[in-house]
Amino acid sequence: MADFKRSDVEIDEDRAAWRGFFQVREYRLRHRLYKGGWGRWLSRELFVRGPAVGVLPYDPVLDCILQVEQFRVGAMNRSASPWIAELVAGIIDKPDESPEDVARREALEEAGIDIQEMEAIAEYYSSPGGSDEYFYLYCGRANLATAGGFFGLAEEGEDICAKVMSFTDAMAMLDAGQVSSAHNLIALQWLRLNRDALRQRWLA
Template identity: 50%
Template sequence: MTDLDPRFTQDDVEILERETPFQGFFRVDALTLRHRQYEGGWGKPIRRELFVRPRAAAVLPYDPVRGEILLVEQFRVGALEWRTSPWCLELIAGLADKDGESAEDLIRREAVEEAGLTLGVMETVAQYMPSPGGTDERLHVFVGQADLEGAGGIFGCPDEGEDIRALTVPVAQIPELLVSGRVDNAASLIALQWLLLHRNELDVRWGAA
């Protein structure tokens, strides 16, 4: 075992009590638990609130022929209090709300709903936990091949309160976009920087080089 390997597993956590004080579109659980400690023995019981979310997926559509990407902009309540504009520029994304639906199938469905796009080949960028200190959400991020000729416009499901603007951006503008701070959510930052690093090899695999 190296220093980077975890010292403990799930067996080293004991959940003493679990309550669900809130259940709406999302769920909040309150856990009383204890876990083993690095210097030996068990720690004292602690209480932690957990924001329970379904697994999620996001995609950065990329057209290797046109050298363009597609991003979406929509209102986000989490940005309301501290951001000049709570309309955020981000990836196409969605939550797994259909039984048995894979992350790839989920994101293909969301691409149609949020941008009218049919995606081709998909490449995994990362799978990560956005904020494990308070939520169990896990996000699978892709880059997806797309034909972006004529892409863009207003999309979304009005019944769900969605009002989404899809827009194309030249890949050459990504560095400027990153520096500007206009994109400030983790999934989008990860995918955009990944594309800058891997664009050449992706173009070869997708037949654009």
């Protein structure tokens, strides 16, 4: 495959098409082609989200995970219910915050729990065809013995239900096709593959 780089894209115009809770930018651009030369000028919109982080809280002692459930506008017209079970997650919007810092802050805000050790699962673009979101995914050790309840920041319109479930129930939910969030799907599949080794390390 061709070794294309950022310099193989030319931008003729870059403007803000929308500014609200999120931002959309509109570009007029062209890029080099596999067969050689340059393609035609294209108009493309970019949904600007930036970097984000998600963490799957896991208690190796109880062999349980925690999920947060909240209303999601993106699922409003497709799902039977737009209340989606997800990971603890948040946007990295401060230059001095690391992904791990944000994961721990969000775990406290969304579920009232402290994340201890963290295991990196993956880094990836969530939907690069139209969004610049780059996602950092973790599994975090947590004490879930008394976890669960209702959380979220009222000033941000958050209304979050944190739920603890056994590893067995989580895997049954996965196998039944009841996990509809991609980040959650990746994290739970990772936990299925790495649970035994993770428990050995965290319980040593």
